[in-house]
Amino acid sequence: MTTDRGDGHRAPAGVAALADATPAGRDRLVDGVRAAAIVVVILWHWVGSLxxxxxxxxxxxxxxxxxxxxxxxATWxxxxxxxxxxxxxxxxxxxxxxxxHRAGVFLRRRARRLLAPVGVWVVLWAGVEVVATLAGAASPLVAWFPGVLTPLWFLGVYALVTALVPVTAGRHRRAPAATLGALLLVVVLAETLRRAGALPVAGVMSSALVWLLVHQLGYLxxxxxxxxxxxxxxxxxxxxxxxxxxxGVLGYPRSMVGANLWPTTPAVVALAVLQLGLVALLAPAxxxxxxxRRPWRxxxxxxxxxxxLFVWHMTGFAAVFLVVEHLGAAPGGVPDAGWVLARPFWLLAPAVVLAGLVAVFRRAELR
Known part of the structure; x- marks a missing residue:
């Protein structure tokens, strides 16, 4: 990335330069929430699993x-x-x-930012799998550690709702309340079919519609x-x-991880509304x-x-797990005192590996 120095030349833009070049009218809260969400997801996967x-x-x-x-x-x-x-x-x-409001321009810009880092990840992992297969691996390495694939479901759904922006944004501009209400109604109908077992693909439909509805809240x-x-x-x-x-009444699980995510239930919409209200409450502070300067940087x-960060964070975690297991200190599956005491290690060690991975592969996204 580059930034204009004011003398007609372009200089490399580091974090400090990007932060200092932030337009005065930019809503920093949105950027702050996005950064916090990425960090929380990564830490949850590293520290909050057995x-x-x-x-x-x-x-x-x-x-x-x-x-x-x-x-x-805590999941709420x-x-x-x-x-x-x-x-x-x-x-x-x-x-x-x-x-x-030009679909081609919008989709090209979004695809470049979203797919370039994913493309690098896919190519590198595909190369690893080819080498492993030639070396006689009995099964794909990515299957050895299923968490490596964790980011892909999210990216697939996010890419879908982003691809539909020319339609959903256009409808929102014409009739925001009616569009939101129609989406909510369709979500309820699809979820009713899913719970009744009347339509085999109802779970996929309701999941996609829930995320589309949550995305629509961002328009408001x-x-x-x-x-x-x-x-x-x-x-x-x-x-x-x-x-x-x-x-409590409709019988959805209280935990917002696991059963409420696949198939994605309307409880996720309620959680999104709650979190949006809390963000609005905390906005002034x-x-x-x-x-x-420092927090913004x-x-x-x-x-x-x-x-x-997102596509590589579980690769970093898997690398640490492999080393720890090789050293004979593989973690157990019980949340006992030993598990609690080990949490700082499972925060710091993957962070070090991820920092190295980001240093190597970040250019694809920064372009």
Whole structure:
């Protein structure tokens, strides 16, 4: 990346230069939420799992939420995928406007940012698999550590909702409330069919529609911007009330990881509304924080390589797991005191490996 120095030449743009060049009118809160969401997802995968090799020799990554008292409550704050899609809706509507509502321009820009880091990841892993096959590996290496593929489901769904922006943004501009209401109605119908077992593909339909609806909430955020504290509190209250009804009356799991994600249930929509309201409540304090140079540089650093961080973070974790297992210190599958004491290691060691991977592969995204 480069930045104009003011003398007609282009100089390399580091994080500091990018941060200092931020336009005064940019809504830093959106960038801050996106960066925080990426970091929370990565740390959750590293620190919040019971990754171990089962009795059958297969590596599994169960979540300890059910084994921890009130662990499900933590997922209402830390399951940030809904919030990431809301932020994506905000950013995609801004990008749609910046592209002059030209579908080709918008899609080329979004595809370049999203697919370049993924393309590098796919090519490198494909090369590893070819080498492993030629060396006589009994099964694909990526199957050895299923967590390596974790980012792909999210990227696939996010790419889908992004590809539909020319349609959904156009409908939103013409009739925002009606479009949101129609999506909600279709989600309810698809979910009713899924739960009744009346349509085999209803689970796929309801999952896609839920994420599309959550993404659409970001359009509303983009349109209305900052709202008074009372409105923000009301939005959070609606989200919380809906989540309580969904998990207490309608029978959806209280934990927002696992069963609520596939197939994706309407409880995720309620969680997105709750989180959007909480972000709006915290907006004034967050804005003051992000006006400071150091926090803002951290946000810029994460967002500049967000997709690179995301696609490679489980590869870094897998590498550490392989080394630890080779040294005879493989972790167990029980959230006991030893598991708790080991959490700092499983935060720092993968972070070191990921930093090296990002240093090598970030150029694809920075271009």
């Amino acid at each position: 990754t171990h090799r089962g009795a059958d020799g297969v590596i599994v990554m169960p979540n300890p939420v059910d084994a921890v008292p009130l662990g499900w409550a 704050a830390l399951q940030v995928m809904p919030l990431f899609f809301v932020v994506g809706g905000f950013a995609n509507l801004a990008g749609w406007d910046a592209a002059g 955020w983009r349109d209305h911007g900052r709202v008074p504290g009372g409105v923000a509190l009301a939005v959070a209250g609606v989200g919380l009330g809906s989540l309580v009804v969904a998990t 967050a804005d003051r924080l992000l006006r400071r 951290c946000v810029v650093a994460v967002n500049a390589t967000a997709m690179t």
